[in-house]
Amino acid sequence: MSGAISYVWRDPITDEEMVDLVRSHGGNAVPGWWSKVMEHSLGWVGARDGEGVLVGFVNVAWDGVDHAFLIDTKTRGTYQRRGIGTALVRRAVVHARAAGCEWLHVDFDPDLRGFYFDACGFRPTDAGLVHLPSVGEGRR
Ligand SMILES: CC(C)(COP(=O)(O)OP(=O)(O)OC[C@H]1O[C@@H](n2cnc3c(N)ncnc32)[C@H](O)[C@@H]1OP(=O)(O)O)[C@@H](O)C(=O)NCCC(=O)NCCS
Secondary structure, three states: OOOOOEEEEOOOOOHHHHHHHHHHOOOOOOOOHHHHHHHHOOEEEEEEOOOOOEEEEEEEEEOOOOEEEEEEEEEOHHHOOOOHHHHHHHHHHHHHHHOOOOEEEOOOOHHHHHHHHHHOOOOOOOOOOOOHHHOOOOOO
8 A cells, every 4th residue: 555545537447447446345347347337427536546556436327417326436455444435425426516416326235324324424315226137027
């Protein structure tokens, strides 16, 4: 680990860097995923250490108008619990607001309530979910 962490909106992140970052926290990396996704994004924040290594990422999807959606927040395994995730989300909030969005949504597993509600400032809301593979054709 070295140097201060820098945060850049629309940081040019390569697919290889994304695969490395996902693997670093034990995630299931899919080569080619980031190259396909980035063109559809409102923007994203990349965090890099003093040597330029990608140590954090969050993506902001949107509806093209006023709703933005935070997705795929990640901090490199060896850099977690140092405030990087919170700093990534704070910057995503600033940039989504600057793009004219009114609302920023996120969903997550219950163990991350402390991160999103307490550290990042989201508040609980009603939301809905369908597990698509469980829904047969024609069923309601
Ligand atoms: C979730 C994640 C992005 C948090 O990143 P981070 O850089 O470690 O977060 P921060 O250091 O800003 O954490 C701030 C606070 O949030 C809470 N928090 C962070 N990670 C947490 C975790 N895994 N479980 C429970 N609470 C957590 C803690 O209260 C923490 O403060 P503390 O370290 O003083 O206790 C990181 O754990 C990660 O990359 N996880 C794997 C990918 C993932 O699950 N992403 C979420 C997709 S919804």
